[in-house]
Amino acid sequence: MTLPVTFVEVVEVRRITPRTARITFAAEELPDAVGTAPDQQLKLCFPRPGQREPVLPARQDDPTGWYRAYLAIPEERRPLLRGFTLRGRRPGTRLVEIDFVLHGDTGPAAAWALRAAPGDRLGMVGPSALYAPPVPFAEAAAAADWVLLAGDETALPALATLVGALPAGVRAVVYVEVADEAERQPLEGPEGLDVHWLHRDGAAPGAVLTGAVRSAELPPGRPFAWLAGEAGAVRVLRRHLVEERGVPKASVDFTGYWRHRLTQDDAPTAEDLADAQERLAGY
Known part of the structure; x- marks a missing residue:
C-alpha cells in the first residue's frame, strides 16, 4: 500500500477556541477512500x-519507503516533520481539516499555525489505513462492557472521531484535560456519553487528568481504554489501569503524542523506547 504524499494548500483558518486553530487544506491529490476512518494519523x-513550500520526499511503492526518501533529501532542504490526527475530510472533496494547538511560538508547527493564511502550502504524508488504530476501535468498544477515553487537548481531534464512531448502546466515559474552560469543544457521540472536562488552570500537564481518573469511581465490568496525550501522563494512566484496576494490557490502547519539556526532535527516552516496543509487540 502506497502512502499519499502530496502538497496541501490552506483555504480557511478558524479559531475554534482561543488556543486551537482548525485549518482546512485542499490536497492536490487524495484517494477517495482516504481519511474516512476515525483516528487517522498523518505527517x-x-x-x-x-522556503516558500517544503521539499517533499519522492513517492515510493514500499509503504515505508517515503521515510527513506525523506532522509535522502539534503538536511538543509529537508522539511520539518510533525505528526497530526486528521480531524475530518469533507465528503466528496479533497478538503481536509487539521487542528493545531497554539502553545506558543517555539515549535515549527505552532509557529506556522499562528501565521497561517489562505494560500500557504505544506506537504502531507498520509493519512492511510496503515496509520489506523492497532485495535479496530468499534469492534473493541462493542465487545467491552464500557469504554474509557482519556487525553488532553492534543488528543481531542482523535478522541472526537472515536466518540463519533462509538456503536449505539455502548457506555462511554470521557476525561479531557484542557488549559481552562474556554478550551472546551463540542463532542458528538451516542446518547448518554459521560464527558468530564478538566481544567489545568496552571497545573503541570497531565496532573489533573491522571488525578481525576485515578480517583474516579469507574463503571463495573470489562472496559476498553483509549489513552492519548502527554507521554508521561499516558504512562501513569496505563500503569494505573493495568496494575491497580486490573485491566488487561490488551484492552488498553495508548499513545504519547508529546513530551513535557521535550520536542519531537529530541532523542527518545528509555521509557519512550519501552512504550514503543510494547506497542509493536502487540502487548
Missing part, C-alpha cells in the same frame, strides 16, 4: 526558513 511537512 505534515513544514518548509525550512527561506
Whole structure:
C-alpha cells in the first residue's frame, strides 16, 4: 500500500477556541477512500526558513519507503516533520481539516499555525489505513462492557472521531484535560456519553487528568481504554489501569503524542523506547 504524499494548500483558518486553530487544506491529490476512518494519523511537512513550500520526499511503492526518501533529501532542504490526527475530510472533496494547538511560538508547527493564511502550502504524508488504530476501535468498544477515553487537548481531534464512531448502546466515559474552560469543544457521540472536562488552570500537564481518573469511581465490568496525550501522563494512566484496576494490557490502547519539556526532535527516552516496543509487540 502506497502512502499519499502530496502538497496541501490552506483555504480557511478558524479559531475554534482561543488556543486551537482548525485549518482546512485542499490536497492536490487524495484517494477517495482516504481519511474516512476515525483516528487517522498523518505527517505534515513544514518548509525550512527561506522556503516558500517544503521539499517533499519522492513517492515510493514500499509503504515505508517515503521515510527513506525523506532522509535522502539534503538536511538543509529537508522539511520539518510533525505528526497530526486528521480531524475530518469533507465528503466528496479533497478538503481536509487539521487542528493545531497554539502553545506558543517555539515549535515549527505552532509557529506556522499562528501565521497561517489562505494560500500557504505544506506537504502531507498520509493519512492511510496503515496509520489506523492497532485495535479496530468499534469492534473493541462493542465487545467491552464500557469504554474509557482519556487525553488532553492534543488528543481531542482523535478522541472526537472515536466518540463519533462509538456503536449505539455502548457506555462511554470521557476525561479531557484542557488549559481552562474556554478550551472546551463540542463532542458528538451516542446518547448518554459521560464527558468530564478538566481544567489545568496552571497545573503541570497531565496532573489533573491522571488525578481525576485515578480517583474516579469507574463503571463495573470489562472496559476498553483509549489513552492519548502527554507521554508521561499516558504512562501513569496505563500503569494505573493495568496494575491497580486490573485491566488487561490488551484492552488498553495508548499513545504519547508529546513530551513535557521535550520536542519531537529530541532523542527518545528509555521509557519512550519501552512504550514503543510494547506497542509493536502487540502487548
